[in-house]
Amino acid sequence: MKPNIVLIMVDQMRADCLSIQDHPVVDTPNLDQLARDGVLFQNAYSSTPTCVPARATVLTGMSQTSTGRVGYQDQVPFNYEHTLPGELAQAGYHTQAVGKMHVYPARNLCGFHNVVLHDGYLHYNRNKSCNLESESFNHSGDDYLPWFKQQAGSQADLNDLGLDCNASTVARPWHLSEALHPTNWVVSESIDFLRRRDPSKPFFLKMSFVRPHPPFDPPQVFFDMYKDLDLPDPAIGDWAELEDPEQNGLNPVTLKGNVPRNRFKRAQAAYYALITHIDYQIGRFMQTMAEYGVMNNTVILFVSDHGELLGDHNLFRKALPYEGSANVPFILSDPGNVLKLKKNQSIEEVVELRDIMPTILDAANVEIPRSVDGMSVLPLCTGEKAKWREYIHGEHAYGASSHQFLTNGKEKYIWYSQSGEEQLFNLLKDPSETINLVNNPEYIDRLVFWREILIRELHGREEGYTDGKRLIAGKKAKSTLEHLLVSVKETAYN
Incomplete structure (x- = not known):
């Protein structure tokens, strides 16, 4: 059984x-x-x-x-x-x-x-x-x-x-x-x-x-x-x-x-x-x-x-x-x-x-x-x-604090989509995320690494967060993507 x-x-x-x-x-x-x-x-x-x-x-x-x-x-x-x-x-x-x-x-x-x-x-x-x-x-x-x-x-x-x-x-x-x-x-x-x-x-x-x-x-x-x-x-x-x-x-x-x-x-x-x-x-x-x-x-x-x-x-x-x-x-x-x-x-x-x-x-x-x-x-x-x-991609529409994030459990990269602010944390050394490494020259390669992954993850998204080459701040965040809303309307119609 x-x-x-x-x-x-x-x-x-x-x-x-x-x-x-x-x-x-x-x-x-x-x-x-x-x-x-x-x-x-x-x-x-x-x-x-x-x-x-x-x-x-x-x-x-x-x-x-x-x-x-x-x-x-x-x-x-x-x-x-x-x-x-x-x-x-x-x-x-x-x-x-x-x-x-x-x-x-x-x-x-x-x-x-x-x-x-x-x-x-x-x-x-x-x-x-x-x-x-x-x-x-x-x-x-x-x-x-x-x-x-x-x-x-x-x-x-x-x-x-x-x-x-x-x-x-x-x-x-x-x-x-x-x-x-x-x-x-x-x-x-x-x-x-x-x-x-x-x-x-x-x-x-x-x-x-x-x-x-x-x-x-x-x-x-x-x-x-x-x-x-x-x-x-x-x-x-x-x-x-x-x-x-x-x-x-x-x-x-x-x-x-x-x-x-x-x-x-x-x-x-x-x-x-x-x-x-x-x-x-x-x-x-x-x-x-x-x-x-x-x-x-x-x-x-x-x-x-x-x-x-x-x-x-x-x-x-x-x-x-x-x-x-x-x-x-x-x-x-x-x-x-x-x-x-x-x-x-x-x-x-x-x-x-x-x-x-x-x-x-x-x-x-x-x-x-x-x-x-x-x-x-x-x-x-x-x-x-x-x-x-190798990592997971997370996000949340949250007004001015709408964001995208990536983590592999060892590092975490955060991009605030409305302001363009970035954060990078070394979770192994700093599990409480108290030190933002974005401006640390030793981590510039890691910052670019994670930013490029996020661009790939967001390419083609309806919000327009990226053109495939760079992240574009200030695009309106949505709580629900269009494909779900269309599915709901079609179900209701049928």
Whole structure:
């Protein structure tokens, strides 16, 4: 029988927030064990590091240019011919998603047999001014919210704590029973799937957490683990803006600025606490898998859609190309030795979210569609000599901060498409990206090397970023490429 597959996906978790990565304070015992039972990828990236484009890549195995999502844009339909759950379902898997999907329409199955949905507090889903029946508003079919109101009282709501869904600098503990927290709910629903799955089929379960994405609301016991610790200061580059004359740091949903120190330290503690809370709940799920006798025939892949800058370079949230935002945890675990991996190893090759679909299909011995741009990481994990990519190309339409980036895990080149600003970092010597080497004469050859690669990557793009000979700054960035919009219109017309 084919192995069961569990894809554990968290939202907005930095790659360095694992105790097995020697983080100075974060404790993740269960994730550490998953890594010991498998392979930890040091240089895993989200090429377009926000929720919507990242999740499109996970579902399809396609690059951001192939999905057409090169920035964040809600309410663009997900109409892809080949998806990871769809291919597994056709191959005889019982497929189930629990938790966050962040697709459109919200109840789009995307190839799953069933979805038990909680997307969090998405503004476009909760805009009551657009809903004539706001009193019966159903959070776009969200399954957690009615359950939460039933358990906590009809007047209870997700915003009772006074925290916005993108408030990266404001935090307070969860005010109700831990059992009612959305993190616990995702695991409870996943456990229930183990009870009611079709035992004659292998299963594919996507267990998708909204946290540690804001709101920063860990249960009190986890907040207490970190609130009094000496937490590490964020990295500040020699290129970072140190002054904040407009006091942007006082905005609870700020993207940059000087945040009051005590407020920042509470947010930092809460962020770490949410990660440990998830870790403990993953431990709860692992115990249940053992009780159901499926642990030793299950392959587990743990990943985040993107990271969190958490004050690095006086920046917050995600979308930008720096390590805190774009570098993500990526663990392939094989407790029962189904895949014959060389366990407890760390791999340096650069991988990306597009590699998840081909890896899982390879593990399940299912044919990989030609539409997939990613590569299975299994040859890297089993000691085979595998030809691997030399770099990944990432980008994000982001207003004045729209950018393109290239990295091989050892160096990173960034080009801000609106201003033409360039940055170059030696990640081996400077993993926190504190020294911009663009003006260092010793690195001029590397700067030219990376610039020429980016010109090749962008040649022919509809935005007009290059004429094939040079990069052209100031061209309007798009969040969604035309080929996706045309596809959506054609689908709607047909």
